[in-house]
Amino acid sequence: MTQDELIWRIAGGSGDGIDSTSQNFTKALMRYGLHVYTHRHYPSRIRGGHTYVEVRASEEPVTSRGDGFNVLLALGDSFARNPSAGAVYGDEKTKPLFENLDELNEGGLIIYDTGVLEDEDVGDLETQATENDWHLYPIDLRAIAREHGRDVMRNTAGVGATAALLDMPLDPIQELMSEAMGGDILDANLAVLSDAYEHTNAEFEATHDLRIPKHDHDEEQVLLSASHGISYGAIDEGCRFVSGYPMTPWTDVFTILKREIEDLGGVAEQVEDEIAASMMAIGASHAGAKALTGSSGGGFSLMSESIGLAEMTETPLVMVEAQRAGPSTGMPTKTEQSDLEFVLSTSQGDSSRVVFAPGNVKESYEQTRLAFELAYEYQLPAIVLYDDMLTGEFRNLPRSFFDREPNPDLGSIATEAELADLPHDVGGRYERFRTDGDTDVNPRSLPGMRNGRFLATGNEHWPDGQIAEDTANRIKQMNRRVSKVEVVRDALAEQASPDTVVGDEDADFALLTWGSQKGVVEEAVRRLTEAGHSIKALSVSQMAPLRTEEIADFLAGVEEALVVEMNATGQFKGLLQKEFGDYGDVLSSLLKYNGDPFEPAEIIEAVEIKQSGEGGDTSSETTLYPPAGDRS
């Protein structure tokens, strides 16, 4: 782009249609041939309250939200209930404009709606603009919307004005509108769009540098979030049962699956609570369907006991945990990576499970598929752990990425004919939990099958499932269950590692991260490398079993490693230290827990402080722990 790239932020009140408008605009940019990435920020309110979505678009693939932004479309908050400046919550009406200015880059554009924000609301904006080299475009978006339709179409008008100022043709936007709506609504929106476009062109001489280039994708793209990745991964694995209870941000996956799964001959259930949701997934899986359930922190807590039950009964169970800022109800719409320790060990006893933390949309699809395969092959819980940021982050992917075979295979399951040949107790019960077989995983039978009856129980049990407290049997059963994780570890070792390394292999300064922060860390490394630093990074997404050898290889020869994660206590760093028992001097933390994900500049800043050898702290909303310079 003439000036690097576009990072467009649309800001308004919740309920002003920010989400749908930004999604359409993003799709238009994608169809226009650019790589796109969205970042969503919204308050825990239904109507009103400042909300924004950022869209980053570039000729190059984009892996993070970027630093700041360069176009602000401030719609004002039409739901503002208390516009007086002294009110407890501040001046709601002007928030979408003024709350965003901190992060607006130099040379940026501001389009604001003079229909909602009048002169006296705007105050000294002009002075600020001059100081920061911002370019102001005050337009009465509301009037344009009113003339052809209704007030809410202010956002369409804003998109029209944006297109005009960036020299972007309207056809991809018009095309998308015609696909999404029809009739009078479509006509009105189209009229608003072109009117705003023409009005802006007529009214203003563009004084800024930013223009949109025309670019082409080699093949057709789709725009998806990690919630879509997880949902389509589940569907492609033959998941035909989902049970859940709404909780932000897990609800994203739940609603996508609700919309899809019934068309495919499956069942989707909103139930009375998360305990029921997890127990239903176990029931459906036990009876022979591939099932999924999930929640976010609080709801997942309620599922603890069920996870243990699935482990003990060796019932395949795939779960999604969408993290948000905790503890307790925390900040429902804000992101954090603070459930790692919890998810690794939820439930009592020596319990084990597989945990993936995908770092982007692509991985969310692949790792959900893998979670199903492992859960059904090895009869244990597999959890996909992601966070609010990834639920709302849309990215483009080639459509062909999804062109792969579906997998309805139920994993280690016996047919009736096979069951007839498998060991039974004297009474004819199938010895589903045999400990003297060749493998640690005995095939399952399903209720209704001949020769397959057995008892599944959360108590310790004999091979046929009967409850047992016999000590020798206990040890054998325990060993068998625990060793399944080792079997999984070996099976995963055969697969290409999902954990990725970038940067200079020989660097003695390293970054480590996990899950959603992968993209931003990788961008920071790219930029630091360009600036002449020697640095490398490892992004881990296979959290359990952890690929310890790979991590050890990565850390060999590293003098300092900064573990980047969105929580206050350095949970991933703690996990590494627990696994390795050392690296106490090597590892330190870069933490962020204000509810927003990292920006690349924040990581760059921390690395520079660390490498300068002078100590000091970060200027931004992140924390270095221990502070740089504190260690001998």
Added chain:
Amino acid sequence: MNQFDAIDSGEEVTSDDYTPEIEPQPTWCPGCGDYSVLKALKGAMSDLGRDPEEVLLVTGIGCSGKLNSYFDSYGFHAIHGRTLPLGRAAKMVNEDLEVVAAGGDGDGYGIGGNHFTHTARENHDMTYIVFNNEVFGLTKGQSSPTSPKGHTSKTQLKGVAKDPVRPMSLALSAGASFIARTAATNPKQAQEILVEAIEHDGFAHVDFLTQCPTWNKDGAQYVPYIDVQESDEYDFDVTDRREAAEMMHETEQALYDGKVLTGRYYVEEDRRTYQEEKQARDEMPESPVVGQYFDDEKEWERSYERLDRHT
């Protein structure tokens, strides 16, 4: 190829088919009412000709939860209070299974109370047997949701200050479509009622009075029962919700006055099951979900075709 041959096998079945070849040492006390539930359930299954391999018995935790150990079908001995969601999901993915859930009064009316309300309301096609001994058995005699007001135990030293739960009234207001009470002291009626409950299309709730000689020696469960259907004194229409409610209320009160009334209290035949409701809304396939995995003809759709709305 059908992978579920046990279903509707048409073979002759007896109670013995449900008896494990090596019977585990019973953990139930001598004289416990739970033995009667086991016997009645085995008898009911043989009356109905259900093959043990087409039956899924889901139990909770408690003395009652041990039922699975002595009943040789497919079984799931789950966790405290959570039988119903597990059982109803199994039924939703394979309608052809005979799903029976069973647990204690602490299990079902206490910790699992929320599931009880919602499973009844949804009218899942399954049977739920609650062993009502008015105490927590397994954890040694603490008061349960059905213990009479004033009942003392080691954790209720001055006597329970709460009114007891009225299980049948609760089931009725929640929406169960078959509600009955029977008693361990009445094996013949118990078996008949279980047969009807299992045959019923919809959520069948059976409050099964069981004596706990170890912790609840004073329980009214020992008193000879009166069958409300056999006695001329009690004339009411089991299909009439209002009359049923009145009778339930009277019965639940009478129990605490030492009078045991048993029988069918409410039977609603024409109500759709939850499966039927969902099928009518195209929210559930007509044939069992699990069958799809064994259907060689089925085309498994890739997400590829579903991505168009994202391009």
